């Protein structure tokens with residue numbers, strides 16, 4: 001039995017979790033700061049760091065208590081080393097170093113994006129969708145993952161399309177040139193006067209909207225040779241929403257109140273459809289080109305119901321998505337990734353440095 005304590009503090013969630021054998025979540029504690037940052041319309045780094053300092057001890061303590069695992073039974077501490085906000089990362093890193101030093105435990109540092117990917121190792125068969133088949137029943141039986149897999153990581157900070165050929169083996173196919181997918185949701189949510197974070201707000205507003213009401217651009221970037229590549233760009237889409245708002249409500253500027261007759265639901269649904277279309281098209285094309293056996297979607301935006309539905313319909317291969325509780329930042333996914341790296345022999349020094357920028361591949 002291998003027991004990993006995971007610690008995550010890269011952005012605005014302070015989290016700790018205990019995972020056994022890379023699959024069983026014994027505890028997963030997430031202290032979210034989202035309500036505090038909502039008043040600023042985005043994450044305020046200095047405040048995030050200060051709250052992490054206050055939360056980290058109680059969060060780790062609670063994770064160990066709830067798991068009923070004393071530190072003496074923990075095999076290793078896995079911690080997010082980056083990418084993320086430096087002042088936030090350093091809080092989790094120092095906590096992990098302190099625990100490792102005082103309890104003589106090995107340290108395993110994890111890339112946050114890899115953490116998101118390993119949330120799929122914590123997803124039961126009911127989160128694996130096979131084309132043309134009804135969803136599997138909830139059970140403890142894990143359907144083994146066979147490589148290669150196409151992975152789409154879509155969060156507030158990242159939009160990455162990767163080919164995963166084995167544990168810890170990635171080839172980057174493409175990513176965003178400007179805004180991350182979640183960032184686009186957050187910015188457009190703000191334009192539409194919806195509460196932060198924009199992703200869940202836009203999903204909710206879209207329920208009463210027509211996704212075909214506005215034909216927002218689907219940007220399919222091409223190489224110099226004219227071939228479509230696997231990169232993304234979402235800033236033009238955000239500008240298109242702004243221009244449309246200014247057509248409907250002349251003189252509108254960001255953060256102005258919207259008139260009652262602005263069709264917020266239609267705008268939200270049409271924006272969401274444009275983002276989903278591009279993400280699904282590229283992931284499905286990559287799955288065909290690289291003969292992937294499955295497509296994984298992970299990160300905060302993988303919670304989006306329209307994205308899940310379209311990916312399942314159009315990927316052409318089985319699709320796995322994380323349970324909703326594991327889409328946004330959490331330490332369970334960091335511990336799951338840590339499990340495989342620990343078994344592969346990774347051990348990190350107590351004086352490791354955090355990496356605010358750290359490409360996975």
Ligand code: KG4
Nearest residue numbers: 155156157182197199200300301304328329
């Ligand atoms: O993974 P995450 O918690 O943090 C980062 O690593 O960035 O992702 C947060 C992002 C936010 O931009 C949020 O708006 C987005 O995930 N998000 C969603 C949904 N739930 C969260 N975007 C679209 N639809 C959702 N249901």
Ligand code: ZN
Nearest residue numbers: 155300328329
């Ligand atoms: Zn994240």
